[in-house]
Amino acid sequence: xxxxxxxxxxxxxxxxxxxxxxxxxxxxxxxxxxxxxxxxxxxxxxxxxxxxxxxxxxxxxxxxxxxxxxxxxxxxxxxxxxxxxxxxxxxxxxxxxxxxxxxxxxxxxxxxxxxxxxxxxxxxxxxxxxxxxxxxxxxxxxxxxxxxxxxxxxxxxxxxxxxxxxxxxxxxxxxxxxxxxxxxxxxxxxxxxxxxxxxxxxxxxxxxxxxxxxxxxxxxxxxxxxxxxxxxxxxxxxxxxxxxxxxxxxxxxxxxxxxxxxxxxxxxxxxxxxxxxxxxxxxxxxxxxxxxxxxxxxxxxxxxxxxxxxxxxxxxxxxxxxxxxxxxxxxxxxxxxxxxxxxxxxxxxxxxxxxxxxxxxxxxxxxxxxxxxxxxxxxxxxxxxxxxxxxxxxxxxxxxxxxxxxxxxxxxxxxxxxxxxxxxxxxxxxxxxxxxxxxxxxxxxxxxxxxxxxxxxxxxxxxxxxxxxxxxxxxxxxxxxxxxxxxxxxxxxxxxxxxxxxxxxxxxxxxxxxxxxxxxxxxxxxxxxxxxxxxxxxxxxxxxxxxxxxxxxxxxxxxxxxxxxxxxxxxxxxxxxxxxxxxxxxx
Amino acid sequence: xxxxxxxxxxxxxxxxxxxxxxxxxxxxxxxxxxxxxxxxxxxxxxxxxxxxxxxxxxxxxxxxxxxxxxxxxxxxxxxxxxxxxxxxxxxxxxxxxxxxxxxxxxxxxxxxxxxxxxxxxxxxxxxxxxxxxxxxxxxxxxxxxxxxxxxxxx
Numbered sequence: 001x002x003x004x005x006x007x008x009x010x011x012x013x014x015x016x017x018x019x020x021x022x023x024x025x026x027x028x029x030x031x032x033x034x035x036x037x038x039x040x041x042x043x044x045x046x047x048x049x050x051x052x053x054x055x056x057x058x059x060x061x062x063x064x065x066x067x068x069x070x071x072x073x074x075x076x077x078x079x080x081x082x083x084x085x086x087x088x089x090x091x092x093x094x095x096x097x098x099x100x101x102x103x104x105x106x107x108x109x110x111x112x113x114x115x116x117x118x119x120x121x122x123x124x125x126x127x128x129x130x131x132x133x134x135x136x137x138x139x140x141x142x143x144x145x146x147x148x149x150x151x152x153x154x155x156x157x158x159x160x161x162x163x164x165x166x167x168x169x170x171x172x173x174x175x176x177x178x179x180x181x182x183x184x185x186x187x188x189x190x191x192x193x194x195x196x197x198x199x200x201x202x203x204x205x206x207x208x209x210x211x212x213x214x215x216x217x218x219x220x221x222x223x224x225x226x227x228x229x230x231x232x233x234x235x236x237x238x239x240x241x242x243x244x245x246x247x248x249x250x251x252x253x254x255x256x257x258x259x260x261x262x263x264x265x266x267x268x269x270x271x272x273x274x275x276x277x278x279x280x281x282x283x284x285x286x287x288x289x290x291x292x293x294x295x296x297x298x299x300x301x302x303x304x305x306x307x308x309x310x311x312x313x314x315x316x317x318x319x320x321x322x323x324x325x326x327x328x329x330x331x332x333x334x335x336x337x338x339x340x341x342x343x344x345x346x347x348x349x350x351x352x353x354x355x356x357x358x359x360x361x362x363x364x365x366x367x368x369x370x371x372x373x374x375x376x377x378x379x380x381x382x383x384x385x386x387x388x389x390x391x392x393x394x395x396x397x398x399x400x401x402x403x404x405x406x407x408x409x410x411x412x413x414x415x416x417x418x419x420x421x422x423x424x425x426x427x428x429x430x431x432x433x434x435x436x437x438x439x440x441x442x443x444x445x446x447x448x449x450x451x452x453x454x455x456x457x458x459x460x461x462x463x464x465x466x467x468x469x470x471x472x473x474x475x476x477x478x479x480x481x482x483x484x485x486x487x488x489x490x491x492x493x494x495x496x497x498x499x500x501x502x503x504x505x506x507x508x509x510x511x512x513x514x515x516x517x518x519x520x521x522x523x524x525x526x527x528x529x530x531x532x533x534x535x536x537x538x539x540x541x542x543x544x545x546x547x548x549x550x551x552x553x554x555x556x557x558x559x560x561x562x563x564x565x566x567x568x569x570x571x572x573x574x575x576x577x578x579x580x581x582x583x584x585x586x587x
Numbered sequence: 588x589x590x591x592x593x594x595x596x597x598x599x600x601x602x603x604x605x606x607x608x609x610x611x612x613x614x615x616x617x618x619x620x621x622x623x624x625x626x627x628x629x630x631x632x633x634x635x636x637x638x639x640x641x642x643x644x645x646x647x648x649x650x651x652x653x654x655x656x657x658x659x660x661x662x663x664x665x666x667x668x669x670x671x672x673x674x675x676x677x678x679x680x681x682x683x684x685x686x687x688x689x690x691x692x693x694x695x696x697x698x699x700x701x702x703x704x705x706x707x708x709x710x711x712x713x714x715x716x717x718x719x720x721x722x723x724x725x726x727x728x729x730x731x732x733x734x735x736x737x738x739x740x741x
Contacts (some may be wrong), residue, residue, distance in 0.1 A: 053649075063702050067663035071656045127657070164653055169663035210637030213631065218645050227613050228704055237668040452702055460705040499685065570683050573698070575690040583692050 024037040032204045044119075048209035048453035055201030056164055058224035060178060062233040063385060063452055069192070069278075072167035075130035075160045075351055078120040081112055084157035084572070093136060093155060098129050118159070124183060130160050154493060168278035174236050176272045176295040177450060179396065180281035188281075188388055189294050191227060191450060193396035198225040198454065226455040230266035235259060238567040239269040246560045247273055251548030252525075256297045257564060258429055261541040262437045262530055264465040264586075265446030267393075268572075272296050296405075297541070298393060301401040301426035305509025305553070306361045306538060307528045309423030309436055310484065313358060315381035318370045318420030320477040322443070324483050330350050334364045335373075337413025341367045343379045344508065359487035361506060370420035378416060379405045382425075384471035385435035386445065393430055402426040422509055429526075429541045434468060436528055440503070440536040443470050443477040485533040495529055495558040498564045503536075504529020504561065511546070522546045530540070532577050540567050 006508070030036060060069035077091060077098075091105035095288065097529040105121055112119055125133075137155035149167050179190030182421040187196035201224035209215060243257050259269040266402050272295060274287050281377030284294075292299045316322045332348030343363050344351065349356075357365035403425055404411040430448050438445040443466045453462035472480075484503035488495060495504055507526035510518035525547050530539040542557040550556050568574070575583070664670070721729070 056652065059659075061704060065661065065702075066666070066668075070659045070663055073653055073657040122698035162650070162653060164656055167660045167664075169607050170667045171658055171669070173668055202700045212635045212642060215638035215641050217641070226704075228702055233668055237672070428615060453704075455705045458705055460707065464703075497685070538608045556725065566685050569685050575688075576685070583690075586692060 024287065038244055044208055048207055048211070048214075050205055051208045052203050053218065053221050054163075054185070054203045056223045057166060057181065057185070058199040058201065058226040058455075060199075061226065061228050062231045062236070063229065064233065065228075065533060066233045066501070067169055068174060068229065068231070069168050071164040073127050073162050074165045075121075075125045075127070075129065075162050076120060077122045077125050078159050078161070079109055079135070079157045080118055080159055081109070081116065081157065082553070084109055085154040086151055086156070088151070089140070090155055090158055090476045093133065093176040094121060096384070097133055097136075098125055108561040124165055130162075131156070139410075147295060152496075170233070171279060172277045173233070173240065174231055174270070175275045175278050176269050177231060177395065178278060178298075180276070180278045180284075182281065183243075185255050189291075190395050191229065194394050195225075195451070196225060197226065200224050201436065208470040214556070215373055222457055228452045228455065228460070229450050230261075230268065230452045231270070231450065232268045232571060235568060235571045236269040236271065238512045238571065239564055240271040240273075240275070242560060242563045242567065243271045243273055246542075246544060246556075246563075248322070249549065250525075250544055250556045250560075252544040254293075254296070255374055255542075255544040256388065256429055257560070258297045258433060258541045259564065259568060260433050260437070260448055260541075262433075262446065262536045262541045264441035265434075265437065265448045266454070267448055267450050268296055268493070268538065268568075270295075270450075272573035292399065292463045295395060295397065297429040297543070298395050299399045299461055300398040301399050301428050301431075302524055303423050303425065303512065304427050304429075304432055304522060304526055305422040305507035305511045306363075307505050307507030307526045307553075308362065308425065308427070309358060309366045309420070310439060310505050311382065311385055311387070311530070312366050312370055312373075312420040313354065313386075313483070314439060314472050314476060314480050316354075316373050317377055317479055318381070318472040319373055319377055321372045322354050322369060324354050324479060326354050328354070328357060328365050328368060330357075330362055330364050332364065334367050334417070336367050336371060336417030337415070339414040339417070341414075355483050355487050355490070358483060358505065359491050361508075366420045369415050375406050375413075375416050378420070379403070379472060382419075384469060385438065385466060386431060387425065387427055387435065391428075391430055391448055392466075394451050401428055401431055414551060424508060429543050431539050433539055435471075437539060438471050438532070439477050440530045441477070441478050443472045443475045445469050445471055481533060481536075484529075488529075491554075493554065493558055495527060495561045495565075497531075497562050497569075499578070500531050500565065500569060500574075501533040501577055502531035502565065503533045506558050508551060508553040521551065523551040523553075525551070525553035525557040527553055527563050528563040528576055529565075531578065532574070534577070535580075537572060537574050538565075540564050540568070 012120070056071050059067055059071070062068055071564065077094070079288065084090065087106055087109040090109060091102045094100040094105050095102040100122055100532045106123065108119055133155070137158055140153055140155050143153065165183070168175075168178065170182070175190075177190050179194075180187055180194035181187050181192050185200060189194040192199065200223060204215075204219055204221050206218060208218070214218075239257050239259060243255055246252070246256055254273050256272040257269070258267065258271075260267050276284055276287055276294075290292055313322075318323075329351050330343070330349040332343060332346070341363055344361060349360055349365075351363055352365060354365075354369075356362075357369070373381075383405075384405055388401055388405075390398045390400050392398075404415055404419075415424050434445060434448055447466040447468045449463065449466070451463050453460050455461075481503050484505060485501055488502060488504055493504075493506070495506070496502060505528055507524075507528070509524045509526070510520075513519050513522060523546065525542075525544045527542045528539070530536040540561055542556075543561045544553075544556050544560065547556045569576075574580070717725075
């Protein structure tokens with residue numbers, strides 16, 4: 001190469017080298033400048049995001065696998081602000097279709113908070129509404145025409161994010177048992193509250209990178225545990241219909257009916273009125289005045305009246321104080337603790353035996369029985385029956401009731417007499433059923449429960465029945481069972497159902513007023529009974545609050561009990577006694 | 588010998604041969620770097636595509652689970668007690684009364700009272716010793732880890 005060319009070449013090479021070096025130096029300077037840190041910070045916002053994955057809340061099923069609570073898809077609607085082309089169209093569309101305020105939406109989009117890229121405008125929008133909006137968005141994208149003079153309508157930037165929300169396919173069926181879940185995902189009342197942690201599962205927060213090179217597997221989040229209840233959906237629906245009809249027939253503002261298997265403690269149906277449409281849980285405050293009204297059989301103690309007499313008689317039989325044939329002359333009044341106690345009709349019933357005392361529901365007789373048992377024994381037995389403490393039923397908000405015992409500052413000797421026929425003592429229907437289960441179950445008392453089992457990770461785990469002690473002997477239980485069956489038959493009670501021998505007891509309790517005395521014309525009408533008497537398959541408790549058609553339990557709660565029995569034997573496939581005994585004999 | 592020395596000297600002094608060698612080496616290096624870059628780009632691009640596919644599939648799984656839950660709830664609504672009662676009544680069915688039922692004794696029939704929505708948990712089979720399942724590499728890895736954990740102390 002000639003010399004001049006060498007120098008020229010070297011000059012060009014040097015210039016290029018200097019240029020290259022200066023570019024490299026510039027790159028290094030830019031990368032380490034203060035502005036670079038700002039840019040890196042801005043970029044990091046798009047690196048990915050911490051995303052919380054909420055497991056689907058576990059479903060709730062009845063005992064035949066019918067869904068009582070599930071999940072449905074709803075949409076969160078928002079806007080990606082830098083993609084918005086026409087805020088007015090978005091505000092107008094959302095206002096017309098999902099009822100949002102036009103000005104609020106328009107202001108939110110046009111004056112968003114600083115550094116915000118995505119803005120939530122609405123949540124829990126139904127699938128139908130979201131689908132309609134998505135279709136409108138697509139339609140507007142394909143709009144043709146001359147839009148030079150006016151702004152082209154566009155829903156660009158509108159985003160739809162689906163997620164699950166609690167849904168109750170049966171609406172208000174068994175609402176008092178199930179409870180509800182608010183939009184924050186917290187369970188209230190019933191099963192939803194009691195088993196909230198199991199149903200909700202454990203949410204997991206993970207970093208989800210936008211860079212596909214850094215993609216990581218999203219951890220498999222197990223769904224919340226699904227629960228199987230002991231409830232029989234068909235029986236629950238039938239019992240609710242009977243209750244609603246009874247409230248109208250007897251002019252009662254509210255009431256409850258519970259059906260339980262006395263051998264296992266499984267609650268087969270638990271109806272109360274009023275009920276809440278669980279898909280509109282926000283109506284709660286319009287329906288109920290206090291939390292105890294939501295599920296009265298569990299959370300509302302009351303003075304049960306004469307249904308309590310079966311416990312008094314059980315204590316007396318078990319201690320050997322009386323037998324079914326023990327005679328008693330009813331003079332119409334008895335003095336206990338310095339106060340006179342009268343019968344429900346203030347009349348004297350003359351010579352009776354213990355069956356007659358139960359049959360005619362004689363306060364005087366039962367008060368005498370209690371005095372013969374003695375306060376120590378009487379209250380020991382009541383405590384063994386679980387009176388005054390929660391049963392442990394797996395529903396939220398159970399009340400303990402109140403049993404005053406000797407030694408309490410507010411216990412007086414007269415309480416022994418009044419407690420014997422269910423006044424001055426507060427119990428919940430579920431407490432009465434647990435106590436009475438000892439009579440129907442050969443002396444063994446069962447803990448009432450609503451959970452049959454749970455399904456977790458594809459496997460079912462059943463909950464075995466639990467027993468709550470043996471307050472009375474088998475002999476006592478069988479004797480009292482027979483006495484209650486005979487007393488119903490002798491009385492020709494309206495609770496009787498042809499073909500089935502039943503045992504039970506009515507209750508009519510005066511309601512205490514705020515002044516400490518009892519209302520003269522308002523009562524709680526109750527009935528507790530079970531059947532078939534020789535092998536009880538169901539136990540039913542009926543409670544009608546302040547019936548106006550008649551104040552007597554024998555004329556209101558007893559016929560309702562019979563209606564429930566008629567439905568129960570059909571739905572539980574319990575044949576009439578004669579057929580059942582014949583089938584048993586042929587085995 | 589002289590001839591060889593002359594040839595060697597001639598080749599050594601040929602400038603064009605030296606330049607060609609340099610160019611050849613540069614081109615080989617360039618091709619090598621290009622191949623590595625191409626392979627890197629290809630692998631990176633494929634990883635990115637697969638990564639994106641995984642993200643999409645995970646989203647599809649989540650969507651599928653959500654749709655499934657939604658459909659189950661819709662089905663439950665369509666078969667709710669009130670809906671079924673309405674449909675039964677519209678087809679002329681009436682609620683049964685106790686006296687209308689005929690009971691027939693079926694020899695050997697036992698009513699099915701248990702509730703089963705999912706299989707019960709089965710007892711776990713006895714655990715298989717690792718000697719029957721681990722590979723040679725697993726064993727080697729375990730031994731190395733064991734040595735590492737016990738090492739460092741005299």
